[in-house]
Amino acid sequence: MRYCSTRGGVQNRDFREVLFSGFAPDGGMFMPETLPAVSPETLRSWTGLRYQRLVLEVAALFIPEELIPRGDLEALVAEALSGFSVPDSVRIARLKDGLSVLELFHGETLAFKDLAMSCTVHFLNYFLRRDGSRAVVLVGTSGDTGGSAVRSARSLPGLDVLVVFPRGRITAVQEKHMTSCLEDNVHVFAGRALVAMVNANDIVHRTVTSGDFSMAPSVTQTLAPAIDIQDPYNMERVFWLLLDRDGAAVKTMMEEFQRSHRLRLPENQRRLLAEVLVTGAVSDPGILETMRRCWEQNRYLLCPHTAVAVWHHYNRTHSPARNRCYVATASPAKFQAAVEKAGLTFDPPEAVLALDQLPTRYQNLERSADWCEDWEERLRDWIQFVSRTRKNGGVCYPENP
Template sequence: MRYCSTRGGAHGRTFKDVLFSGYAPDGGMFMPETIPTLSPDTLRSWRHLSYQQLMCEICSLFIPEHEIPRQHLQELISKALCKFSIPETVRIVSLRDSLTILELFHGETLSFKDLAMSCTGQFLKYFLHKEKKRATILVGTSGDTGSSAIRSVFGVSDVDIVVVFPRGRITAVQERQMTASIADNIHVFAADGTSDDIDVPLRKVFADSDLVKRHSLMSLNSVNWSRILLQLPHFLFAYLQLSALQPDADADTDDTLPVLEVLVPTGGAGNITAGCIMKMMGVPLRLVAMVNTNDIVHRTVQSGDFSMASNVVQTLAPAIDIQDPYNLERIFWLLSAGDAPMVQSLMEEFQKTHRLSLPLTLHRQVSEVLSSGSVSDEGILHTMTRCFQENDYLICPHTAVAVCYHYDRPVTAGLNRCCIATASPAKFQEAVHQAGLTLDLPEALLALETLETRYEVLEKSDDWESKLRRHIELIGSVRQRGQMFYTSEAKE
């Protein structure tokens, strides 16, 4: 398995190459040069595998044995998932009126990001230890990615991580999970802007190939292919658990495999990209990308209007308050059969003007693979309240974005459906209270309020790119001297 850029400027890269990277050198995103397929017989044979076993099977298709031997792969995945609060890692909950929810939030930071991030962290440590190297991670976050990335490398001596979050635009719990994570390798910045504003200087930093090379600079956003790869298994797990797939080959044919509809809360579009890849691998999925008021993905699917709104609207579902869903580039590449010149032309135009109408053929391809919907804050609150009243089951506002679609469009006979639950409601107390509901916070979250915090501010007037560059250079200088970073002597 080798990897290439969606814009055609890089080919033949190894898994390790793309793991230790951000954007491709040409500004594109790394994708597998070929997409493996799963036969109906393979799907049947995997029906009773655990989530962890499925993750190993999927990863082994994209990570060659000579890069990470299968035994080591199993050990790394097991080590990554051992800190989840339930033995099975993820859980399916069946509620009233055929509402089925796949809970993906049982990791350390109570977000689905922990599934991919914990494993990616193990992969990083495996290669760094093996090659006696170190790396610097640069991450922008709209809420949950930052804390999950921090936990994945917290205290690791050969990794520094720089995280930038939008100050005042995430919940208090999300912010505290980052700013109260104090270790010498953790560097947190609070930016006076939106998550999309943060992406601009990060792209520019990653475009500096000299800086990237000198500091082994990489991303842990879903720009990183490993993040996408490790989101494939939960789509497969949901399908095998819920599709009523028959065990005998005579019961099903290639044409009659049952379909599973999956409703996916969507921001940067990494999770829905994983669903698209799983569909291309042969798993019969019907994918619905659900967004909040920041509806660029919805408009793209419905009308081909891939254009940013004038500003990012702050909603009750802050992790998907995004107007630049950068993973759509991967979907465009997938559905256009790897037409890199077209993707490059489209994305460069979008980055320049922030406005784009998809070519008719591409829009048709997108709308054939994806459905979509948009939910207001009012709809989020109504859905949270209804779900609790009918089931005594509390959902977070992002999960409500998916569940709202279910309530608006009841399941038709013969259709299996699943809503993705991306985070615990405990991380979104304000939304829970606005919905007229209450919850008891886990002890780990209560403890956050008493912890010391540490972070730097990126003011609107600051040159964010320059400030982040200087910090990355300083990290490299301090580590080269073999010093701790957070001492007065080290930074002099």
């Protein structure tokens, strides 16, 4: 398995190189040069697998055994998924009228990002430990990714994690999952600024329905803050697949979008996209109504992000014979203000209540006339400080016990 950039400038990279690169050097995103083919027989054989085994089988398609032998890969996946609060890491809630909810929020930070981030961090640490090297990972988050990154990576000897989150744009629980990690390899910065079913930030919906892949003048703050974004970077991968892996065409599209923040898909491309992706947009009142209706009918509480998806169940015509499964990306415990706004009550778990008693640590990134350059310089300086400190065998926060 080799990897290439969606923009065509990078080819023939292996899994380790991609894992440590993040974005490709040409500004694109990495994708497999050849998508693995899974036969119907294999898919049928997977239907009875537990989640941990399924992760192993899928990961093995993308990670050659010469890089991570299967025995090591199995141990890494098992260790990564060992800290979840339900036996198989994920769980399905079967509700009324053919509605099922796949719960992906049983990790430490109560969000679906824990599932992928725990594996990613263990893969990184595997190579660092094997090579006797260190790395600094820079994470920008709209709420959930940062908490999952620091909780997955804390205390790992070869890895420092530097996280930037938008102050005032995430919930208190999301913030505490980052700022209460006082391990020496966790560095948190707070800044205030250019921060399928979607909320009022509907760029994906507009792209599919009208071909308008353009940023709005500003990000709308909604009850579902983790999807309050105007630049959905994974759409670049969708465009790459849509255009039959034409890196040059994707490069032209994405550079135009980055330059002008506007892009109009040709109608033939929009139609191809609409054939494989159905979208909708949900307002805050729709989110609240969905949360209330699901509770009244099932005594099941949705987080506002999950309600964005389940709105589809209540507001679109479906075949009564077909069961529908919607993905629950986070626990309602992370979004208590939205729960209260819906007129519902919820007793947070003890782990969430305990966050209020924990000390916190983070650094502010202030706004300025040239805040983009200032922030970049500040983060670069801190990364260099961390690198020097680790090289000399020191600690970054000597005041911590």
